[in-house]
Amino acid sequence: METKTTVKSASVVKPLERAESHEDNAWHQAMLQLDRAALKMKLEPFVLERLRHCKRILTVSVPVKMDDGQVKVFEGYRIQHNMDRGPAKGGIRYHPLVCLDEVKALSFWMTMKCAVVNLPYGGAKGGIICDPKKMSKGEIERMTRRYTAEISLIIGPEKDIPAPDVNTNEQIMAWMMDTYSMTVGYSCPGVVTGKPIEVGGSLGRREATGRGVFYVTRELAAREGFDLRKAPVVIQGFGNVGSNAAKIFSDHGCKVIGISDVGGGLYDPKGLDISDIFHYREKNETIAGYAKAEHVDVDAFLELPCDILIPAAMENQLTKANAPKIKAKYVIEGANGPTSGEADRIFNERGIIVVPDILANAGGVTVSYFEWVQDMQSYFWSEKEINARLQEIIIGAFTEVFDLAKKEKVDMRLAAFMVGIRRLGKAASIRGMYP
Numbered sequence: 001m002e003t004k005t006t007v008k009s010a011s012v013v014k015p016l017e018r019a020e021s022h023e024d025n026a027w028h029q030a031m032l033q034l035d036r037a038a039l040k041m042k043l044e045p046f047v048l049e050r051l052r053h054c055k056r057i058l059t060v061s062v063p064v065k066m067d068d069g070q071v072k073v074f075e076g077y078r079i080q081h082n083m084d085r086g087p088a089k090g091g092i093r094y095h096p097l098v099c100l101d102e103v104k105a106l107s108f109w110m111t112m113k114c115a116v117v118n119l120p121y122g123g124a125k126g127g128i129i130c131d132p133k134k135m136s137k138g139e140i141e142r143m144t145r146r147y148t149a150e151i152s153l154i155i156g157p158e159k160d161i162p163a164p165d166v167n168t169n170e171q172i173m174a175w176m177m178d179t180y181s182m183t184v185g186y187s188c189p190g191v192v193t194g195k196p197i198e199v200g201g202s203l204g205r206r207e208a209t210g211r212g213v214f215y216v217t218r219e220l221a222a223r224e225g226f227d228l229r230k231a232p233v234v235i236q237g238f239g240n241v242g243s244n245a246a247k248i249f250s251d252h253g254c255k256v257i258g259i260s261d262v263g264g265g266l267y268d269p270k271g272l273d274i275s276d277i278f279h280y281r282e283k284n285e286t287i288a289g290y291a292k293a294e295h296v297d298v299d300a301f302l303e304l305p306c307d308i309l310i311p312a313a314m315e316n317q318l319t320k321a322n323a324p325k326i327k328a329k330y331v332i333e334g335a336n337g338p339t340s341g342e343a344d345r346i347f348n349e350r351g352i353i354v355v356p357d358i359l360a361n362a363g364g365v366t367v368s369y370f371e372w373v374q375d376m377q378s379y380f381w382s383e384k385e386i387n388a389r390l391q392e393i394i395i396g397a398f399t400e401v402f403d404l405a406k407k408e409k410v411d412m413r414l415a416a417f418m419v420g421i422r423r424l425g426k427a428a429s430i431r432g433m434y435p
């Protein structure tokens with residue numbers, strides 16, 4: 001680590017002192033990844049200690065008048081992990097299993113991701129413990145607006161810019177933008193990204209994460225010397241990331257043989273008709289019941305025979321329990337944190353290459369950055385221009401990480417952490433310590 005600082009950490013840093021357990025605790029897993037990189041890089045304690053702590057954690061109560069007239073209070077969070085390289089950036093998740101440690105981990109991964117692709121942002125994340133599948137549109141809108149008002153203390157286009165994540169979408173971003181604009185007294189599109197085009201959203205944002213996943217996979221195929229169109233693909237999750245990835249892979253002539261959502265999976269070794277499944281889901285709001293493919297259990301799904309496996313749903317899907325049974329040669333992490341530390345180790349032993357989340361799914365935050373730049377300038381770019389710039393950034397980051405992994409003889413996750421931490425360490429060191 002070449003950064004120099006005169007600041008010494010007060011505490012003694014002992015990397016990797018945690019046992020490789022707690023697979024289901026995302027923060028614990030994230031800290032294991034950090035410690036592993038710190039050990040390899042002989043990272044200065046000053047930098048490591050900073051990265052081990054979130055800069056700001058806000059917990060809010062969100063009272064909502066439900067449709068039956070009762071008031072229900074939801075718990076929400078907004079966490080800013082690090083802002084050394086610019087305003088904080090990261091999505092908002094609505095899910096019954098949201099918890100503080102999960103949001104902390106997701107905010108940490110956003111810091112690392114923005115540093116790996118070299119965007120001028122730090123990392124943040126937010127979430128509300130709720131089950132939006134059991135709420136009406138009106139209840140979700142009222143919850144979103146009150147949550148936005150509660151976190152408006154710390155968000156803003158120059159401070160912290162939320163975006164969609166699991167179970168949040170363009171409409172929810174529009175409500176957040178409107179609520180924030182009402183509190184400041186003028187229209188402020190740059191406060192969130194992933195908005196509808198009509199209120200300052202960017203062309204290409206909806207597909208951006210899936211497109212980034214495709215770009216890194218295509219680049220990996222070129223470097224590893226295999227024909228992507230002959231490599232069967234299985235994708236877990238059919239939301240924003242998974243469904244757009246499936247469409248883009250299929251549009252490029254690749255064979256997507258498996259897709260799934262929370263209810264189960266569809267499998268056809270000859271290749272699924274992705275546009276037909278999109279039409280089916282439009283009518284039925286789910287892929288369950290689609291008749292032209294074999295149905296597969298959620299648990300068995302990840303073990304389907306394939307070359308490329310793209311987890312694009314939730315954390316901790318690839319664990320010590322199923323890692324030995326995974327048939328894929330390449331795992332491309334569309335989701336954040338889908339692979340536990342133990343699964344990572346097993347994949348390394350088995351020669352399975354993992355393209356880590358902080359690189360593989362960085363297409364989303366990259367086009368969110370473009371959206372924010374366009375909003376701040378009130379000048380909008382063509383989709384062609386956006387996709388070309390996205391490709392340049394993602395391939396540039398992939399090349400840097402892949403080459404470092406080869407040079408240092410480490411896996412791609414460790415290489416990506418090394419690239420990100422170097423940038424973060426330099427920023428922390430140059431800025432110095434206040435006061």
Ligand code: NAD
Pocket residue numbers: 164165166167168209236237238239240241242260261262263298312313314315334335336337361362364365
């Ligand atoms: P989403 O809400 O649009 O979709 C989530 C999908 O996962 C749904 O199809 C859901 O049914 C499915 N799912 C949930 N639990 C599952 C399970 N146990 N098994 C199988 N499928 C399951 O969310 P999204 O925005 O697509 O996000 C998916 C992942 O990608 C998350 O980890 C998120 O943090 C990450 N991510 C999202 C973006 C983005 O731009 N939206 C960017 C980077 C990373």
